[in-house]
Amino acid sequence: MKALGAKNSTIRTAEQTQIAVFWSDFSYTAMPPGHWHEIAAKIVEDRQTSMTDSARLFALLSIAQADAAVVCWEAKYRYNFWRPVTAIRRADEDENPATEKDATWNSLIASPNFPENTSGHSTFSKASAQVLTHFYGTDAITFTARSDALPNVVRKYHSLSACADEVGMSRVYGGIHFSFSNREGKLCGGKIGDYIYEHCLLPLESSLKNPEAEKRGPESPNGN
Numbered sequence: 001m002k003a004l005g006a007k008n009s010t011i012r013t014a015e016q017t018q019i020a021v022f023w024s025d026f027s028y029t030a031m032p033p034g035h036w037h038e039i040a041a042k043i044v045e046d047r048q049t050s051m052t053d054s055a056r057l058f059a060l061l062s063i064a065q066a067d068a069a070v071v072c073w074e075a076k077y078r079y080n081f082w083r084p085v086t087a088i089r090r091a092d093e094d095e096n097p098a099t100e101k102d103a104t105w106n107s108l109i110a111s112p113n114f115p116e117n118t119s120g121h122s123t124f125s126k127a128s129a130q131v132l133t134h135f136y137g138t139d140a141i142t143f144t145a146r147s148d149a150l151p152n153v154v155r156k157y158h159s160l161s162a163c164a165d166e167v168g169m170s171r172v173y174g175g176i177h178f179s180f181s182n183r184e185g186k187l188c189g190g191k192i193g194d195y196i197y198e199h200c201l202l203p204l205e206s207s208l209k210n211p212e213a214e215k216r217g218p219e220s221p222n223g224n
Helices: 014-022 031-046 051-079 084-089 120-136 160-173 179-199 211-216
Strands: 143-145 155-157
Touching: 014 160, 031 051, 031 120, 031 143, 051 120, 051 179, 120 160, 120 179, 155 160, 160 179
Parallel strands: none
Antiparallel strands: 143 155
């Protein structure tokens, strides 16, 4: 993290730097949830999804993202773990002889003023990708994405999971999250996406009805 996420890193590639800025999504932008709504809108248009199905998709996406926010920020303040910029500048306080303090270290992307673990970008992204995967029955969807931070750049993906992975890594490239916060955020987001799709806004199917009950008609108060 110290080498890769530094503002003046000599090992971070040009593309990794672009990825960090592309997905920065700070205030006054679409931010991660809105960015995934834009992605969903592009997929809906490309696949000519009906208005009714689109409404259900965006509702599921919003529910999953709301739960992702609650779970992620509960974890952040439960664990209250320091971000790289604090950990590196105060490495003499971590009781680890393998780390060295660097009081002048700074990250490529400005660190938000709330705790480290888990990564919000990772949690939002995996939850959103998982809902879209379930909705369309496949992860292998090709799509493009744009960014408020780099409006002239278009990035292309061939799967939803690849995009979610890139978003998570963008925070590592930017120097504001450790790898474990990305990993655990995606794990949590994936579970949220699975749960929401399996339990919320389920379509009414005729197969869910009990034909025998319909034949009998309503029961009388005494059960006969």
